Amino acid sequence: xxxxxxxxGPASAALENQKQGAKxxxxxxxxxxxxxxxxxxxxxxxxxxxxxxxxxLCGWNSQVVARAPVVFAAVYVTNLIRYLVAAGxxxxxxxxxxxxxxxxxxxxxxxxxxxxxxxxxxYSIASLAIFxxxxxxxxxxxxxxxxxxxxxxxxxxxxxxWFSVVAMIFLHDxxxxxxxxxxxxxxxxxxxxxxxxxxxxxxxxxAFAFHPVEAFIQAIVLPIVAIFLPMHPLTVVFxxxxxxxxxxxxxxxxxxxxxxxxxxxxSNWHNTGVHHNMHHRCVSSNFGLYFNLWDQWLGTNHPxxxxxxxxxxxxxxxxxxxxxD
Numbered sequence: 001x002x003x004x005x006x007x008x009g010p011a012s013a014a015l016e017n018q019k020q021g022a023k024x025x026x027x028x029x030x031x032x033x034x035x036x037x038x039x040x041x042x043x044x045x046x047x048x049x050x051x052x053x054x055x056x057l058c059g060w061n062s063q064v065v066a067r068a069p070v071v072f073a074a075v076y077v078t079n080l081i082r083y084l085v086a087a088g089x090x091x092x093x094x095x096x097x098x099x100x101x102x103x104x105x106x107x108x109x110x111x112x113x114x115x116x117x118x119x120x121x122x123y124s125i126a127s128l129a130i131f132x133x134x135x136x137x138x139x140x141x142x143x144x145x146x147x148x149x150x151x152x153x154x155x156x157x158x159x160x161x162w163f164s165v166v167a168m169i170f171l172h173d174x175x176x177x178x179x180x181x182x183x184x185x186x187x188x189x190x191x192x193x194x195x196x197x198x199x200x201x202x203x204x205x206x207a208f209a210f211h212p213v214e215a216f217i218q219a220i221v222l223p224i225v226a227i228f229l230p231m232h233p234l235t236v237v238f239x240x241x242x243x244x245x246x247x248x249x250x251x252x253x254x255x256x257x258x259x260x261x262x263x264x265x266x267s268n269w270h271n272t273g274v275h276h277n278m279h280h281r282c283v284s285s286n287f288g289l290y291f292n293l294w295d296q297w298l299g300t301n302h303p304x305x306x307x308x309x310x311x312x313x314x315x316x317x318x319x320x321x322x323x324x325d
Contacts, residue, residue, distance in 0.1 A: 071135060116198075130215035164229060175224075200280055207250075
């Protein structure tokens with residue numbers, strides 16, 4: 001599968017430019033949003049309004065249609081809270097509080113400017129509407145009996161429950177890797193995925209900064225898996241907690257794992273903050289989400305990944321020593 005190569009140039013040059021603290025480019029927010037995201041949101045809102053209007057005009061009084069707006073609103077608010085707590089909490093902790101202590105060294109020398117952060121928030125909040133729309137699809141699938149959700153009892157004492165949590169995480173990791181590579185093909189990258197890559201040095205606020213098509217692709221994995229994998233609602237909660245944590249971590253801009261992490265077989269299969277940060281800079285490598293398995297198996301890790309990780313973590317260790325002295 002061929003993937004697009006972004007304008008950042010060769011990886012080594014991109015990394016060197018970041019070390020020298022290249023100035024971020026301020027990009028407009030509203031005009032690109034109107035051209036790319038707004039038409040999709042308006043079309044979906046129009047479709048939803050048409051369904052409600054047809055139901056009313058025909059006198060069907062469908063309970064499914066009546067409850068869909070409530071489900072949409074509930075899912076949207078829940079996701080908004082999840083986004084604000086996770087991304088906002090990480091930003092407050094790492095960019096405001098801990099950054100002042102000098103204990104942490106950012107992966108890239110120069111952090112994102114405020115216009116970039118505002119764009120990330122703007123697009124992420126729009127993506128939450130797509131997530132809520134998929135929430136309505138999940139509700140409809142559950143009512144129709146197509147999706148396999150089960151209730152009752154204490155799932156935490158069930159071996160199957162924990163299997164389903166792990167299975168959901170691994171299935172989503174595979175889904176993300178292959179759909180991510182698909183989004184890096186020339187047409188989909190230029191029309192869809194490039195919105196996310198406007199963040200060359202992402203912050204936690206970029207966690208959901210997607211084009212509506214990409215937001216749908218990443219959210220639809222839940223009802224697809226629920227067709228054949230019975231899940232308790234808590235399975236979804238545990239998966240979403242892990243997914244949100246790793247998504248924010250991948251866009252954090254700081255590395256949390258220790259210097260030896262990639263040298264050990266017991267840990268090098270898990271992704272790091274450097275891994276996804278390099279993907280935003282170098283574009284055509286490092287496609288994984290949670291784990292570094294698919295990238296290792298298919299040779300899509302950036303050749304400088306381990307060296308960059310060790311440079312960043314060595315800088316962090318040196319900063320900690322200097323602070324102690």
